[in-house]
Amino acid sequence: xxxxxxxxxxxxxxxxxxxxxxxxxxxxxxAGGRLLEWFAxxxxxxxxxxxxxxxxxxxxxxxxxxxxxIGADIMGRNMFGPQRGxxxxxEWKGWWGDVPPYHNPVFVLTHYPRPSIEMQGGTTFRFIxxxxxxxxxxxxxxxxDLDVRIGGGPSTIRQFLxxxxxxxxxxxxxPIVLGRGERLWDGMEDLERRFSVESVTTPCGxxxxxxxxxx
Amino acid sequence: xxxxxxxxxxxxxxxxxxxxxxxxxxxxxxAGGRLLEWFAxxxxxxxxxxxxxxxxxxxxxxxxxxxxxIGADIMGRNMFGPQRGxxxxxEWKGWWGDVPPYHNPVFVLTHYPRPSIEMQGGTTFRFIxxxxxxxxxxxxxxxxDLDVRIGGGPSTIRQFLxxxxxxxxxxxxxPIVLGRGERLWDGMEDLERRFSVESVTTPCGxxxxxxxxxx
Numbered sequence: 001x002x003x004x005x006x007x008x009x010x011x012x013x014x015x016x017x018x019x020x021x022x023x024x025x026x027x028x029x030x031a032g033g034r035l036l037e038w039f040a041x042x043x044x045x046x047x048x049x050x051x052x053x054x055x056x057x058x059x060x061x062x063x064x065x066x067x068x069x070i071g072a073d074i075m076g077r078n079m080f081g082p083q084r085g086x087x088x089x090x091e092w093k094g095w096w097g098d099v100p101p102y103h104n105p106v107f108v109l110t111h112y113p114r115p116s117i118e119m120q121g122g123t124t125f126r127f128i129x130x131x132x133x134x135x136x137x138x139x140x141x142x143x144x145d146l147d148v149r150i151g152g153g154p155s156t157i158r159q160f161l162x163x164x165x166x167x168x169x170x171x172x173x174x175p176i177v178l179g180r181g182e183r184l185w186d187g188m189e190d191l192e193r194r195f196s197v198e199s200v201t202t203p204c205g206x207x208x209x210x211x212x213x214x215x
Numbered sequence: 216x217x218x219x220x221x222x223x224x225x226x227x228x229x230x231x232x233x234x235x236x237x238x239x240x241x242x243x244x245x246a247g248g249r250l251l252e253w254f255a256x257x258x259x260x261x262x263x264x265x266x267x268x269x270x271x272x273x274x275x276x277x278x279x280x281x282x283x284x285i286g287a288d289i290m291g292r293n294m295f296g297p298q299r300g301x302x303x304x305x306e307w308k309g310w311w312g313d314v315p316p317y318h319n320p321v322f323v324l325t326h327y328p329r330p331s332i333e334m335q336g337g338t339t340f341r342f343i344x345x346x347x348x349x350x351x352x353x354x355x356x357x358x359x360d361l362d363v364r365i366g367g368g369p370s371t372i373r374q375f376l377x378x379x380x381x382x383x384x385x386x387x388x389x390p391i392v393l394g395r396g397e398r399l400w401d402g403m404e405d406l407e408r409r410f411s412v413e414s415v416t417t418p419c420g421x422x423x424x425x426x427x428x429x430x
Contacts, residue, residue: 013388013407013424014400015229173228173388175412175424179404185229189394192228197390201416209228209390 002140003147003167006157007066009184010035010172010206016181017154022082027095031181035174038206039063048101058202062170071143073106074135076156080108080125087114094125105142107135109156132163154184161188169195169211217355218362218382221372222281224399225250225387225421231396232369237297242310246396250389253421254278263316273417277385286358288321289350291371295323295340308332309340320357322350324371347378369397376403384410384426 011017012035019031028035039045043054044063054060077083081092094100103122110127117125128135139148150160160166171184185191195211202208226232227250234246243250254260258269259278269275292298296307309315318337325342332340343350354363365375375381386399400406410426417423 013230014398014403173422175407175414177400177403177406179400179402183229185392185394187394188229188392191392192390197420199390199416199420199422201414201422205412205414207388207414207416207422 002071002143002145004136004150004160004165005070005147005168005170006150006152006160006166007170008039008063008172009152009157009170010039010174011154011184012174012176012178012181014177014179015183015185016178017152017157017184018078019178019181022078024082027082029181031178034176038172038174038202038204041204050099058200058208059204059206062172062208065170066149069147070102070104070149071146072104072139073102073149073151074139074156074160075106075108075151076153077108077110077127079152079156080110086112090114093117093119096123099123105139106151107139109135132160132165136160136165154182157184158187161191164194166211167213171209171211173207173209175205175207217286217358217360219351219365219375219380220285220362220383220385221365221367221381222385223254223278223387224367224372224385225254225389226369226399227389227391227393227396229392229394230398230400231393232367232372232399233293234393234396237293239297242297244396246393249391253387253389253417253419256419265314273415273423274419274421277387277423280385281364284362285317285319285364286361287319287354288317288364288366289354289371289375290321290323290366291368292323292325292342294367294371295325301327302329305329308334311338314338320354321366322354324350347374347380351375351380369399372399373402376406379409381426382428386424386426388422388424390420390422 019029021029038059041055042060042063043056044060046054080094099121100119100123105124108125108127111129113127113129196214197211199209234244236244253274257275257278258271259275261269295309314336315334315338320339323340323342326344328342328344411429412426414422414424
């Protein structure tokens with residue numbers, strides 16, 4: 001049965017999944033690249049982005065979960081780009097270059113729908129105005145038997161968690177204190193009761209947590 | 216040289232070190248005993264509180280760091296008891312029974328000083344009105360060559376961290392989402408830059424972090 005999954009979603013010790021001051025050259029604002037350093041160092045991340053090398057230890061085992069079995073993605077518009085409100089710059093096609101690593105339809109949640117953007121490699125950005133249930137229904141119809149991946153950012157994850165739509169949530173705690181930004185855990189009191197939770201720390205200092213929907 | 220240490224200080228995933236609704240029978244408010252379950256299960260904790268048994272694995276290795284080499288303690292008054300403002304109930308002598316586990320002077324920070332309370336086993340609660348520097352000076356004069364332990368709660372730890380007075384900080388992340396309470400990390404942006412940080416997860420699911428002052 002098709003599942004809804006979140007992978008490699010990093011937060012600081014104080015629970016921020018992104019900093020403040022997002023801009024074209026700073027997708028995570030003042031957090032810079034610190035939340036994703038562990039991911040960027042893995043062989044999986046480098047391969048996905050057309051590069052070679054990278055480590056193949058425990059971090060890579062978690063990174064490798066990101067890819068297989070996905071038929072559609074959902075992300076918030078802040079994950080797609082730094083623009084807010086009506087789309088002023090229609091040339092912007094995401095942070096991922098000409099060949100994004102998704103290779104399937106990506107549903108971008110926005111109150112300002114616009115025509116789809118077809119990218120190389122099978123990724124199509126589709127802009128839809130709807131809540132988590134509506135978006136998930138569209139994504140699941142597209143994905144068929146495959147899973148749906150929720151990318152982020154934090155407010156999108158929170159919406160899907162609040163609606164109890166996520167089956168698998170893999171969070172990585174990075175041992176830094178960001179101080180400012182957008183929190184993942186707000187409004188999620190007792191979240192752990194709906195999941196079976198495991199944790200493991202790796203030599204680079206991060207802690208990977210897996211939340212699997214309790215049966 | 217005498218150091219200032221924090222041990223076994225537990226926080227939830229969302230960074231709360233205590234819940235809301237502290238009361239005589241609920242030192243951690245709505246968090247109940249969940250933040251200290253890992254600690255209470257150790258042989259060290261049980262021995263300190265006059266009980267036998269308890270596990271002797273990795274959690275106990277961290278628990279065991281709590282005790283040796285301490286000459287004085289400092290704690291906030293909310294850690295001493297649930298009363299706020301002037302002391303209405305002078306019979307209250309802390310959560311720890313007739314023989315508290317400190318066995319040395321404990322400086323309780325309060326804006327309402329009162330006479331010291333001498334307990335069995337060497338613990339004396341001394342109530343002082345002063346900031347972290349003043350309290351630490353008094354504690355260090357008492358402790359001599361031994362270390363000073365800062366117990367909590369979160370606002371006390373934050374005050375000492377803000378004043379850069381802590382040499383060793385051992386935090387335990389418990390994989391629960393409390394949702395409400397008092398946060399440890401607020402105002403601590405970039406804290407990790409002043410410390411060397413290590414992390415390890417144990418089979419019960421908690422992650423122990425050690426922050427050692429960077430040299």
